[in-house]
Amino acid sequence: MCSALAGALFPMAVHAQYGTGPALAHVDDYASVTQLVGAKQLKEALVKADMYLASKPKDPQMRFIKGVILTEMGQAADAMSLFTALTQDYPELPEPYNNLAVLHAAQNQFEQARTSLEMAIRTNPSYATAHENLGDVYLQLANQSYTKVLKLEPNKTSVQPKLTLIRALFGAKP
Numbered sequence: 001m002c003s004a005l006a007g008a009l010f011p012m013a014v015h016a017q018y019g020t021g022p023a024l025a026h027v028d029d030y031a032s033v034t035q036l037v038g039a040k041q042l043k044e045a046l047v048k049a050d051m052y053l054a055s056k057p058k059d060p061q062m063r064f065i066k067g068v069i070l071t072e073m074g075q076a077a078d079a080m081s082l083f084t085a086l087t088q089d090y091p092e093l094p095e096p097y098n099n100l101a102v103l104h105a106a107q108n109q110f111e112q113a114r115t116s117l118e119m120a121i122r123t124n125p126s127y128a129t130a131h132e133n134l135g136d137v138y139l140q141l142a143n144q145s146y147t148k149v150l151k152l153e154p155n156k157t158s159v160q161p162k163l164t165l166i167r168a169l170f171g172a173k174p
Contacts, residue, residue, distance in 0.1 A: 117130050
């Protein structure tokens with residue numbers, strides 16, 4: 001799976017995204033930090049995000065961007081904590097649920113990813129990225145189920161074509 005953040009972040013087809021448009025008063029701050037992220041200057045971006053958050057600690061947009069930075073820095077646990085806090089503080093925002101799902105999926109925690117994506121869709125039924133990600137998670141769950149079937153009944157011929165198709169979609173080897 002790959003991410004729609006700023007390129008491929010995860011070896012899966014789950015897509016993470018930046019949140020909704022920032023308030024006009026903070027466009028420069030957000031743009032500056034996101035530009036650093038796009039240039040892969042993650043340490044600098046994190047410093048700027050933290051400086052901003054020191055004066056506006058509840059700002060959902062910058063907190064979200066910080067979660068993206070942490071994700072790109074490979075600090076999944078910290079990013080998950082941040083996105084989880086955002087879902088608690090701003091349950092109406094779908095993007096933190098989506099990005100939390102991406103992190104769960106990256107750790108093969110597909111049930112948790114499914115739950116997060118369902119919340120994202122519940123908050124915004126027309127959030128196409130979350131719908132796509134949910135489909136990808138369902139495919140991963142199907143892959144797990146079909147694999148288990150073959151372990152339980154190795155001669156079950158109806159399952160192997162399904163597994164082959166799912167694995168082909170994700171470029172995995174059978």
